Amino acid sequence: MKAILTDIEGTTSSIAFVADVLFPYARARLADWVAAHPVKAAPILAEVEATEPGDPVTTLIRWIDEDRKATPLKALQGMIWADGYRAGGFTGHVYPEAAAALRRWHEAGVKLFVFSSGSIAAQKLLFGHSDMGDLTPLFSGYFDTTTGPKREAASYAAIAAAIGEAPGDILFLSDTPEEISAARAAGMEALLIDRTGGAGDIATFDEMSA
């Protein structure tokens, strides 16, 4: 493989970290953050209101509870999480074996990229302030849902074009079967990871180096 494209939640990082640390942090601070940053918040609130008429703050809090992968919500969450990372409130969870594999692949000359529903800013924060240290030097680029939905093949075709490699030379890793299907439909190699040891192709990144 010339490049590896990885998902975050459930793949490099635990679902529990996102659900039990990141989401509650943003949920508890969302209303105050919006009030304190009216200029940054305005375009996000307008986009939310255009999607769902009503009070956008109430909508955003419901979207967090529903784990909606909506681009404006993800942009706002990333801005709020920045405060938490910078204040040392938490570090980004990355499985030790995933961090080791990413370092190994980078060393071997494989280009590494991220594709997550979390905003690009949020991706850089998680890997930049991770339990395993600053992993951002390992990555050559980041993609989020501004490129396209993760369950649509066109998004993976667009990423391959942006990376500048043929889809068949790119390996995508994710814990979500619909994302794996979309990547394969675009011609990428793809492996489903199931960290519970269930029905995935792999359970850890170590199985890929075997």
Ligand SMILES: CSCCC(=O)C(=O)COP(=O)(O)O
């Ligand atoms: C980028 S950190 C925040 C994770 C997040 O908000 C999210 O929705 C993760 O989804 P993924 O596409 O990485 O499974």
Ligand SMILES: [Mg+2]
């Ligand atoms: Mg995931």
